[in-house]
Amino acid sequence: MTNRRQFLKNLAGVAAAGSAGILLPRTGFGSVPGDNPDLASGTREASILDALPGKKPLIKRTFRAPCYETPVSYFNEVFTPNDAFFVRYHLSNIPKVTAQDWKLRIAGESIEKPFELNFADLTNPKNFEHVEIAAVCQCSGNRRGINIPHVAGVEWGYGAMGNAMWKGVRLKDVLAKAGIKKDALEVVLNGAERGILDKTPDFIKSLPMYRALDENTIIAFEMNGQPLPFWNGYPARLVVPGWTATYWTKHITDISVVNKPFDGFWMKMAYRIPQGKFPIVARFISQETEVNTPITEMVVNSLITSVHEGERFHPGQMVEVKGIAWDAGYGMQMVEVSTDGGRSWKDAELGKDYGRFSFRPWSFRFKAEKKGSYGVMAKATNRSGNTQTFELIRNPAGYHHNVVQKVDIVVA
């Protein structure tokens, strides 16, 4: 992905960073226009707009492992452009996977006939039926950075998410070819990403059988009609609609079906939420403890995309508030909008439905008659009756942030 010259330049950068006393221009720091004001000052100062190879400039939170956030303006479109889709890695050793060299191994003690397939095997429709699904890919820690008090981790604003039309083959079809034994308990997922040090736990995740075998869980090789961008898992990644992106293994290389709970660090210790705090239906029983459980499905959420903090309007002007709403796939029931800081609410108009796992666009128009400040808020409710929270549900890693937003606009 990176050409030789760029590559050498990068190396020079690392060397400079490591040697004390070299002063380089500080230009660019803290220069992300409209970056979230609720982020910690250190987050805002260290964030810049920066383009990964093949990507538009995104909000760089960390260079390595690369964590790049999509600016909110891109969410005025229902489908997030591939070159603006957020990037999140955990570990810094990211091999340059190619479709030619890529192989996927299906194995594990609960598989009858382990096998290996290459990219041509995976994508040949004679082997596995091709399916398409619109689905939101959202980092578990999206909005972590606006948790108050702040918690450690990648300090995301609103944009560690995206919506795409994914094309691929069903995971259950691939596993069926290998034959699943009756004692199967979890499906273990590994991709090419790994640590720099041998001792660093490899980024390996697992899914309960019911979610792995769900017809909507696919191994995707296309995104919005194009091959996956490298930074989004080329040549193939898992897509688990409704569940947070931690399960959407990028550059997937190994899928194992096992009869015991997978006990790697990234399942046992990371990506856990306290028991009983969130309105979650989907459980991962073989990984639960008395105090916590793996994060599973996304909570209902919405984002205002068309008006921004401090934006000015004239008295009598029509204000169009637009946004998106999503959840774990129960579907949107309604989005309500308030223009008076939450005292009164009216229904927004829901836009085209691209499927229950997709962003759902919505819009609300009102005439700003009086001068003054208007607190614009949006609150989504899904078809199972769950809605967003007004008060942060605190948890150690800052997951599932779906606090109702308030954007103050000015009519003057």
Added chain:
Amino acid sequence: MRRLMVVMLFASGAAYAGDEGQIHLKDGPGKDLVQSHCSVCHSLDEIQINSPFLDKAGWTAEVGKMINVMGIPIDDNEKGQIINYLTANYGAK
């Protein structure tokens, strides 16, 4: 030695992204240790973005995780200096 390891990794064909030379940590005792140890596995903006809200216990937990879970070999003396640097320069105000 560690620097060499990182360079060799990149040279072996890993995909690599941004210009980390733009990152400048604050000057203070322990900065060299932080730069040499922490940058083996991740860019140093990881420290900057997580500031200033972690107290000494918070930074101790983070450094402990890097040693005990992620496997970076750092002795107790250096560990203490690293925690002190992070607390003094990137700790909760």
